Amino acid sequence: MIEQLFDGLMLALDWQVLLAILLGSIGGIIVGALPGLSSTLGVALLIPFTFGLSAPVAFGLLGGMYCSSIYGGSITAILINTPGTGAAAATVLDGYPMTQKGQAGKALATAIWSSFFGGVFSTAALLVMAPPLSQIALRFGPPETFTVCLFGLTIIASVSTGSMLKGILSGLIGLLIGTVGLDLQIGFGRFTFARFELYNGINLVLALVGFFSIPEALNMVKGRHHVIDADKLKVSDMKLSRAEAKFLFPTWLRSSVIGTLIGIIPGVGTPVACFASYNEAKRFSKRKDQFGTGIIEGVAAPEAANNAVEGGSMIPLLTLGIPGSAQTAIYLGALMIQGINPGPSMFQGANAPITYSIIFGLMIANFVMLGLGLGGIRAFLALIRLKKIVMIPLIITFAVIGSYALNYRLFDVQIMLLLGLAGYFMRKNGIPLAPAVIAIILGPLGEDALLQSNTIFRGNLLMFFTRPICVFFIALTPIAIAVAVNNHRKEKRH
Amino acid sequence: MKKLFVLVLVLSLMAFTPALAQDFPARSIETQVGYAAGGASDIIARIVAEYMSKELGQPVVVQNYAGAGGEIAYTGVATAKKDGYTLGYINAPATMSLPLNRKVNYTMDDFEFIGNVIYHENLVVVSPDGPYKTFDDLYKAVSENPGTITVGNSGAYADDHLASLKMQHETGLTFVDTMFQGTAPSLVALMGNHIDSVVCNVADIVQKEKDGQVVVLATMGGERNPLFPNAPTLTELGYDVVMGNYTTLAAPKGTPEEALTILRDALEKACTSDQYMQAAGVEANLPIQFYNAEDIAARYAAANEALVKLWADLALPTP
Numbered sequence: 001m002i003e004q005l006f007d008g009l010m011l012a013l014d015w016q017v018l019l020a021i022l023l024g025s026i027g028g029i030i031v032g033a034l035p036g037l038s039s040t041l042g043v044a045l046l047i048p049f050t051f052g053l054s055a056p057v058a059f060g061l062l063g064g065m066y067c068s069s070i071y072g073g074s075i076t077a078i079l080i081n082t083p084g085t086g087a088a089a090a091t092v093l094d095g096y097p098m099t100q101k102g103q104a105g106k107a108l109a110t111a112i113w114s115s116f117f118g119g120v121f122s123t124a125a126l127l128v129m130a131p132p133l134s135q136i137a138l139r140f141g142p143p144e145t146f147t148v149c150l151f152g153l154t155i156i157a158s159v160s161t162g163s164m165l166k167g168i169l170s171g172l173i174g175l176l177i178g179t180v181g182l183d184l185q186i187g188f189g190r191f192t193f194a195r196f197e198l199y200n201g202i203n204l205v206l207a208l209v210g211f212f213s214i215p216e217a218l219n220m221v222k223g224r225h226h227v228i229d230a231d232k233l234k235v236s237d238m239k240l241s242r243a244e245a246k247f248l249f250p251t252w253l254r255s256s257v258i259g260t261l262i263g264i265i266p267g268v269g270t271p272v273a274c275f276a277s278y279n280e281a282k283r284f285s286k287r288k289d290q291f292g293t294g295i296i297e298g299v300a301a302p303e304a305a306n307n308a309v310e311g312g313s314m315i316p317l318l319t320l321g322i323p324g325s326a327q328t329a330i331y332l333g334a335l336m337i338q339g340i341n342p343g344p345s346m347f348q349g350a351n352a353p354i355t356y357s358i359i360f361g362l363m364i365a366n367f368v369m370l371g372l373g374l375g376g377i378r379a380f381l382a383l384i385r386l387k388k389i390v391m392i393p394l395i396i397t398f399a400v401i402g403s404y405a406l407n408y409r410l411f412d413v414q415i416m417l418l419l420g421l422a423g424y425f426m427r428k429n430g431i432p433l434a435p436a437v438i439a440i441i442l443g444p445l446g447e448d449a450l451l452q453s454n455t456i457f458r459g460n461l462l463m464f465f466t467r468p469i470c471v472f473f474i475a476l477t478p479i480a481i482a483v484a485v486n487n488h489r490k491e492k493r494h
Numbered sequence: 495m496k497k498l499f500v501l502v503l504v505l506s507l508m509a510f511t512p513a514l515a516q517d518f519p520a521r522s523i524e525t526q527v528g529y530a531a532g533g534a535s536d537i538i539a540r541i542v543a544e545y546m547s548k549e550l551g552q553p554v555v556v557q558n559y560a561g562a563g564g565e566i567a568y569t570g571v572a573t574a575k576k577d578g579y580t581l582g583y584i585n586a587p588a589t590m591s592l593p594l595n596r597k598v599n600y601t602m603d604d605f606e607f608i609g610n611v612i613y614h615e616n617l618v619v620v621s622p623d624g625p626y627k628t629f630d631d632l633y634k635a636v637s638e639n640p641g642t643i644t645v646g647n648s649g650a651y652a653d654d655h656l657a658s659l660k661m662q663h664e665t666g667l668t669f670v671d672t673m674f675q676g677t678a679p680s681l682v683a684l685m686g687n688h689i690d691s692v693v694c695n696v697a698d699i700v701q702k703e704k705d706g707q708v709v710v711l712a713t714m715g716g717e718r719n720p721l722f723p724n725a726p727t728l729t730e731l732g733y734d735v736v737m738g739n740y741t742t743l744a745a746p747k748g749t750p751e752e753a754l755t756i757l758r759d760a761l762e763k764a765c766t767s768d769q770y771m772q773a774a775g776v777e778a779n780l781p782i783q784f785y786n787a788e789d790i791a792a793r794y795a796a797a798n799e800a801l802v803k804l805w806a807d808l809a810l811p812t813p
């Protein structure tokens with residue numbers, strides 16, 4: 001195996017592979033940062049280019065895109081409160097407040113180092129422990145997925161800044177939006193108004209772009225945003241100090257583990273990992289009431305987690321042929337085009353060096369991303385200098401382009417704008433948006449899992465309690481709710 | 495200034511060229527795919543696009559319009575401009591089953607066939623860890639315990655579900671149909687032993703079967719599939735069940751005859767070339783099967799008849 005690892009590393013250190021990684025990474029940061037262009041779209045767009053390339057080069061390109069686009073989303077999330085990708089939805093919670101406090105550079109530095117840690121951690125796990133970890137993927141059947149979603153919904157409580165009641169309302173709105181579409185069992189249309197464009201439900205990207213970009217732009221029009229004086233930023237404000245890195249280490253470790261594990265479970269996806277690790281960072285923090293006001297753990301946790309999902313989601317992909325995230329589903333296609341059929345055979349015989357070269361390519365991509373991210377902080381900060389008159393149409397333009405780019409139809413843009421208006425009114429009334437986003441993801445996922453579980457259990461829902469993983473999450477849920485309610489009460493007293 | 499004037503003049507003239515096009519095709523052709531990038535339907539479309547471009551001398555581009563069980567792409571093709579530049583992939587039985595199940599904005603008469611690229615039969619798979627080693631084992635278990643054994647499929651009234659319903663109708667067995675959002679999650683649930691069996695298609699499990707992750711108990715083709723020599727066909731076992739999936743390139747009805755002939759010719763040449771068969775059939779491991787326009791039109795007509803009958807026999811929901 002050591003020999004194959006070495007061969008794989010040599011394959012990855014070829015100049016063509018490194019160039020591909022660089023190009024993919026540059027493209028990735030751009031795609032990631034632009035609100036509306038998701039990282040999944042970025043990876044999908046590169047597929048035609050992989051046709052004539054050798055496997056290590058092709059996956060160098062895809063790896064660079066995947067890795068950097070997940071980080072890229074945090075740039076706009078932090079600077080202008082509009083996440084560039086779903087993976088950065090949790091980064092706005094503390095990222096933007098940091099910018100408002102004049103700490104944009106620090107936030108960006110935190111984001112890049114956290115992303116780097118998460119990416120390297122999960123890729124190392126992939127390299128060393130892929131086969132045993134892949135068994136976790138299989139243990140998560142519909143009943144387990146449902147209980148994970150149930151527990152996941154309690155995250156709503158911790159990201160409800162302000163009134164818990166308004167947070168729950170936001171969650172309910174998200175659940176409602178999540179019901180749109182054809183139901184799983186008989187294909188019955190719910191809230192589809194006989195428009196086939198709605199049969200698949202409302203795409204998460206439309207909700208993200210609508211909820212975050214549009215209200216921000218509208219607030220700018222009304223002058224209700226903070227003006228940051230970019231000239232006053234000091235150089236030290238653009239770096240993460242050694243002491244801060246040491247302070248963040250436990251957060252990084254915890255978030256990377258969460259991200260890797262969620263990546264391994266097929267179907268759950270990156271945004272959930274971000275919110276979950278934000279939640280856990282808050283739970284274990286000594287200054288939990290400062291979450292949401294702009295502290296570095298609040299940025300470090302989701303950023304480490306979202307890049308950790310990369311390596312995690314490759315584990316079931318490479319070992320079982322099951323993609324663990326939306327982006328790796330596209331990787332699957334790229335592998336098939338290369339004539340590589342993912343599964344246990346990938347780690348055996350002649351296939352092994354190529355498989356390892358793909359993994360090493362991803363690892364190297366993390367380093368390239370670090371370089372680009374650190375080097376680009378000054379350039380990214382220039383975004384803040386843009387005057388309102390440029391920023392507002394820019395945000396709206398990307399919002400429209402990104403929504404249109406999903407399926408090339410204006411209907412999606414209309415939905416996004418509707419959601420934008422809804423988001424604006426929610427913000428105006430102090431209703432937080434993050435819970436709605438969590439519910440839009442977990443609602444449909446959890447409902448399908450519940451319906452499948454009901455079918456598997458032949459209607460006897462008590463059978464949930466015969467499965468250990470289910471019992472674990474079912475038990476955690478009320479505890480999490482109780483802790484969150486208690487924390488809210490404590491916060492109110494201060 | 496003069497340079498600018500010339501540039502503007504040239505650009506404006508170029509803008510008129512599509513309207514002056516005499517030779518078809520004069521610009522790139524779009525092929526719509528009703529499934530997400532990375533899946534088998536998408537991959538075959540891209541490989542076909544590559545080889546068709548070579549024949550036509552113009553780029554052939556794949557656009558994904560996933561969703562609603564393919565309905566979005568089917569509607570897109572049926573209602574596209576009839577100039578031969580917008581094509582798309584339709585499927586049997588999926589394209590035919592949607593109008594039977596709900597209100598849609600197209601009918602099967604809205605399509606002109608160009609040629610078929612993929613055919614693969616449905617089949618029944620189980621986990622190697624489970625108690626079923628042959629179809630007989632499964633048959634026994636289900637007939638002794640009707641309504642308890644789960645069979646996963648890719649969605650309500652999708653082709654896998656229809657194949658499962660047909661199988662149950664002909665064998666008299668009662669499974670518990672479990673719906674998933676696509677075949678991939680159903681196979682994940684099977685490999686984790688959360689469900690007992692799955693009905694899917696050849697392409698979905700070719701590699702998994704080789705790796706020993708699933709076992710094929712029976713296929714629903716006309717004859718045994720050489721990839722699975724130990725799996726009998728349901729026909730062999732005495733049941734009238736032949737269910738499979740066609741992926742066919744089509745144009746909207748009303749597309750000019752000249753354009754259709756050029757496209758049909760290009761597709762046939764592309765799909766019968768050695769390099770295509772190597773790239774698609776061997777390297778990408780796809781169940782390629784070319785049928786020309788007349789052949790596939792006849793097959794679709796027969797399949798449609800059979801499907802309408804099945805719908806009536808099983809009293810499936812109609813709009």
